[in-house]
Amino acid sequence: MEGSSSDGRCALAAELAQVLQVVRQLEAHLGGGGVAVAAPAAGADERCRALVSSMRSSIDKSISIARSCCVEGRPMLPADAGTPESPPSADGSAGSDHGSDSRCRANATGQCKKRKTLPKWSTQVRVRSVQDVGSLDDGLSWRKYGQKDILGAKYPRSYFRCTHRHTQGCHASKQVQRADGDPLLFDIVYHGNHTCAQAAARSAASVAEPPQPPPQTAQEQIITVAAEGVGGVTQALEPMLRPFSFTSTAAGTDEGGVAGALHQSCVSTASPFMSPATTTSECQVYELGGGSESRPRNVPDIEFASKTNSSMGADMEFMLQLDPDFFDNPGYF
DNA sequence: TATATTTGACCGGA
DNA sequence: TCCGGTCAAATATA
Numbered sequence: 023m024e025g026s027s028s029d030g031r032c033a034l035a036a037e038l039a040q041v042l043q044v045v046r047q048l049e050a051h052l053g054g055g056g057v058a059v060a061a062p063a064a065g066a067d068e069r070c071r072a073l074v075s076s077m078r079s080s081i082d083k084s085i086s087i088a089r090s091c092c093v094e095g096r097p098m099l100p101a102d103a104g105t106p107e108s109p110p111s112a113d114g115s116a117g118s119d120h121g122s123d124s125r126c127r128a129n130a131t132g133q134c135k136k137r138k139t140l141p142k143w144s145t146q147v148r149v150r151s152v153q154d155v156g157s158l159d160d161g162l163s164w165r166k167y168g169q170k171d172i173l174g175a176k177y178p179r180s181y182f183r184c185t186h187r188h189t190q191g192c193h194a195s196k197q198v199q200r201a202d203g204d205p206l207l208f209d210i211v212y213h214g215n216h217t218c219a220q221a222a223a224r225s226a227a228s229v230a231e232p233p234q235p236p237p238q239t240a241q242e243q244i245i246t247v248a249a250e251g252v253g254g255v256t257q258a259l260e261p262m263l264r265p266f267s268f269t270s271t272a273a274g275t276d277e278g279g280v281a282g283a284l285h286q287s288c289v290s291t292a293s294p295f296m297s298p299a300t301t302t303s304e305c306q307v308y309e310l311g312g313g314s315e316s317r318p319r320n321v322p323d324i325e326f327a328s329k330t331n332s333s334m335g336a337d338m339e340f341m342l343q344l345d346p347d348f349f350d351n352p353g354y355f
Numbered sequence: 356t357a358t359a360t361t362t363g364a365c366c367g368g369a
Numbered sequence: 370t371c372c373g374g375t376c377a378a379a380t381a382t383a
Contacts, residue, residue: 165358165359165360166359166360166361167360167374167375167376167377168361168362168374168375168376169360169361169362170372170373170374170375172372172373173371173372173373179373179374181374181375183375185358185359195374197374
């Protein structure tokens with residue numbers, strides 16, 4: 023299979039390289055790697071939209087290419103080598119996730135027990151030591167409501183939902199699963215956006231508070247986000263671009279899509295909405311250099327790694343090489 | 356005592 | 370029928 027897929031990989035690499043290039047152009051338009059505090063000049067917005075459109079096109083191609091290369095299943099990650107994996111659930115699951123909900127019966131509380139038509143995206147988070155797993159918290163109040171052994175997976179999957187689900191009707195949820203081949207790598211899949219007060223408060227805070235200078239230069243982090251859903255792609259990518267590379271944007275910090283997730287994932291732990299039990303997050307890691315008092319123990323840093331998910335065959339995969347200061351700077355959010 | 360976690364059971368889609 | 374996602378009672382913890 024290697025021979026037949028090598029061309030595809032080349033094409034895929036080319037497409038992804040193009041995406042990267044466009045991202046860099048976007049960064050340049052919006053102030054580059056620094057902290058952009060001024061609003062983009064008139065006309066820049068249009069250019070950015072065009073660039074985003076271009077990115078989407080390239081990403082679409084990339085996905086097509088990737089899928090054509092992976093007809094036998096998902097692309098093999100090094101960590102997966104030798105690990106019996108779940109069958110190529112592939113694109114079916116991703117696409118069928120939506121649209122089936124109309125037939126979903128509500129339970130006694132009026133809520134569907136099955137998946138909802140919510141935006142879905144995923145990240146992978148790598149911790150640097152086993153002890154760090156407790157710091158996977160992303161800064162929001164999640165309540166664990168289940169854990170399942172997944173067929174073919176070495177580790178169980180944990181299910182979390184927003185603590186304020188019942189009190190505020192916030193339907194955000196996430197799934198966390200340790201990667202088979204790499205105990206330090208976690209797959210995190212988010213469903214839906216926070217609509218609770220903590221999300222609103224964070225949005226407000228991001229608007230009210232001016233960006234702060236980055237406390238330090240963190241190690242390079244790579245984040246890959248796989249956003250799912252036809253509309254979710256656009257909704258996810260566009261807002262995510264704002265807080266990602268440019269920071270002027272407080273206006274862009276709605277809690278939608280990937281931006282919301284990453285925003286939420288990486289907001290500092292100073293949120294008044296956080297429970298004490300969940301005050302450690304990977305984002306605290308990035309506060310270490312800033313002298314955070316609530317630093318997690320033994321957490322030198324965390325790496326967001328690239329994501330390839332078999333169950334996300336129809337996903338948009340989007341890779342950005344972030345400004346190293348991105349996660350250092352609370353002002354980004 | 357309130358809140359969070361664990362865990363077996365249930366439900367629905369594939 | 371299998372499997373993933375969710376519920377909810379039981380249990381643990383602060």
